[in-house]
Amino acid sequence: MNNFIRNKFVAASLAFVLAISLVSLPLPARERRGSDVVVTLTDGSKIKGEMLAVKTDALLVFDRAAHQGKSIDLGQIARVKVLKTFWGLTGIVFGLGAGTGLLTLIPPSRSNFYVNEMKGRLKVMMIFTLAGGVFGAFKSVPTKITLAGESSLSVQQNLEKLRRYAREKGFAEPVDSENVENLK
Secondary structure, three states, rough: OOOHHHHHHHHHHHHHHHHHOOOOOOOOOOOOOOOOOEEOOOOOOOEEEEEEOOOOOEEEEEOOOOOOEEEEEHHHHHEEEEOOOOOHHHHHHHHHHHHHHHHHHHHOOOOOOOHHHHHHHHHHHHHHHHHHHHHHHHHHHOOOEOOOOOOOHHHHHHHHHHHHHOOOOOOOOOHHHHHHHHOO
């Protein structure tokens, strides 16, 4: 019995250390970044970069490949795809930790079928791990926002959604041509 309590404590401690080490707390000095986006224009061309701001008449996107900011008129934009970080591996780790933590709370039976019990416990851990990976993969699906062919009310609602992903959230005034030149 003493051996079971010690193993339970070790497993719970390892799960706790793993959970604490994986938590990524934002640092207060870190600069806020905009989300990476792929802007599809009405002519079919695409611009990929960081979304800086959403204006009433344009999107400001920093194109890292060209090392310059671009002001894209809303009338030219067909769709904006907001790219997200892949969370599948993190989900797998958290699912494995949750499955392990749950199994440490359930005491083993006193039967002679130790092998069958271990198979059952491994199945539970695999289910939790798979569920965590699936949840992380679904969390990573890009958000697609359409602007072309929408009503003005729908476009305004979509612009509000896009403002959540921009670096600068408070910008609403029209783009000034002098400011666009300063982004280059």
